[in-house]
Amino acid sequence: MDLSMMNEEQLQAIKSTDGPLLIMAGAGSGKTRVLTHRVAYLLSEKDVPAYNILAITFTNKAANEMKLRVERIVGAQDARDIWISTFHSMCVRILRSNINYLGYDRSFSIIDPTDQRNVIKDIMRRRNIDVKQHNPRNIIGYISNQKNALTKPKEAMETADKFPDTLYAEIYQTYQEVLYRNSSVDFDDLIMLTIELFQKEKSVLEFYQNKFQYIHVDEYQDTNQAQYELIQLLAKKYRNICVVGDSDQSIYKFRGADITNILNFEEDYPEAKIVKLEENYRSSQTILDAANAVIQNNMERKPKNLRTKRSLEEKITSIVSGTEREEGHSVVSHIMDLKGKYKYNDVAVLYRTNAQSRAVEDALMKSNIPYKVVGGMKFYERKEIKDLMSFLRVIQNPRDDISYERIINVPKRGVGQKTIDKIRAHAEAHEISMYEALKAADFIGLSGKVANALALLNETLENLQKKSQFMSVTELVDETLHDTGYLEMLEADKTLESKSRIENLEEFKTVTMEFDRDNEVSDSLLFEFLSDMALVSDQDSIEEDSGVTLMTMHASKGLEYPVVFIIGLEEGIFPSRRAIFDESELEEERRLMYVALTRAEDRLFISRAETRTIYGKQESNMNSRFYGEIPEELIEGVQYERPSVRIGGYNADRANRPARGKSRVVTTGGATSKFKTGDKVTHPKFGEGLITAVKGEGSSEELDVVFKSVGPKRLLSQFAPISKKE
């Protein structure tokens, strides 16, 4: 096997096959390449059977790419039995074979996040809990946290000691019962239930422990407690565990990721070997210098320095625009300037929130530049697609009342809330599913017309269920749309909207066709299709075709582009307003900046707007502190002003001054305002403060002020007893 293109450390990582191994891989140091070759090395040089190898990747796309690369090195035959997948896919696979031990059907559904929300709201409604007092979002977050920490409802109830946790724990319990009755699981259950299974059925755990003698985990810094536990269990017997990660790239704390997993690896496995990959093969020295400088502002980190053989090349270009629309146009004009040197495919535009894509999209569209937006409002979130998916889920899992309720009146067959309540009551009284309950329609007390319509629906579903056993997914979709009358309903309605729905369903069939191409017809086909669909990530759906790529910085993790734009570098946007006053959240934002910076190979553009429209209101934000953390000699396109204020340890020097550059200078806050971002003010009660944002205008103008004494406050300009200092 040819390993000549590997450097010394990479070789070490590849060849240290036995025992625990921690690969601390800096950005762009070739960890993906190392992981791939390590797996290939195990197969071809160490004669480890593919059957005994597990590799966990962060996305399905990465899994498929790794599979292909391993196949290219050792041949498809030798690679066939290897498990390369994400945590979630792995768990689906394990649960599919074993979930019956936990009482769920093996045809279980993976609940859609929207349905999940509806289940929570429904539970709240039944318990007369006001959704205005308790945001379902918080409850979903609570439940997710519990599951990531492997806390069962019972335990959550016992340990909850303060409101609203006490209430949330009860909702959690009911929620879990509802899911169980529906033989449905949510994303977090996939991991938690797999662990539960392993704990309950030792033989199953032993089976997988013996199977997975060589375990690899990519992006280990972003694993959560449950995933950590799962790996611990699996690796316990053979202790051949190789984890790869970079603690500076941990950006998923908000969904439970725990950076201490990677930091404590050496304690978990005292015999662990550690290999550091610190040579970056991706970026110019300029870009790397910027990234290193920024991340150095994080206090809670082990020092590390990435090196590269590349030299100081083109400087980082700073773009300052008046509004977000102008920012979009600036980005586009810079992209046009790159014509000849780079293709559209080489360019990525990164931002903090999905909503920021809009202005860039508009500008790209006007200039006829092809582009693709990753994530955001997905194709699969459209009504017609969700309806179809609900039909398929019910066909696959008749216990899935959650999906059944969605389609029970689609197309319209005169079923309303009253009818649903009746069926539900009957189902609950007899501890059966609604679908099952309808077989006894006569006893429920429905009107003849409705009862007939529902009997027909059930018959249709039963037939489709039979068809699902021997049809391809594409065929089944066609049959479903026809038999249920869904397509007919859309065709009968001649509106543009219905036309577009039909088109979308056609489009959906290209997805099913691709799936059918790769998968044999079997009685597991529909299950696999549905679980694959549930687990697609944003990165998975990045299309290959030419165009500029727009995505959040989170979605960009692991990717690389010759040209990168980072937009919206403003306090309150990036770092996010919600992170500004919490040191550890701020460090996470900074790591996100680090990830974004290190995506770039050659050219990097950093951009901000003086004012932007947020929820219909004009706001003006200060320059992002991250901007100020990049050494100025690496940046072109901006002149700096003298440093001035310093508040709460935040170096406001360059950062808070409206920078002057290529674009043009805009006075923040508008001409009518007395105050502008960056002004130092005094307040009779709060003392000295700094204006961090000016919103709205005239009498409704609001000021965000950070006071030295009391921290952040929002004041109405008109009434605030403050005066400008200096």
Next chain:
DNA sequence: CCCCAATGCGAATAG
């Protein structure tokens, strides 16, 4: 039961 218009309220990152 269905549909539309008015209203009111919330608001990040994601599998």
Next chain:
DNA sequence: CGCATTGGGG
């Protein structure tokens, strides 16, 4: 601003 809920008339 955009979505979800709500209330009234058909």
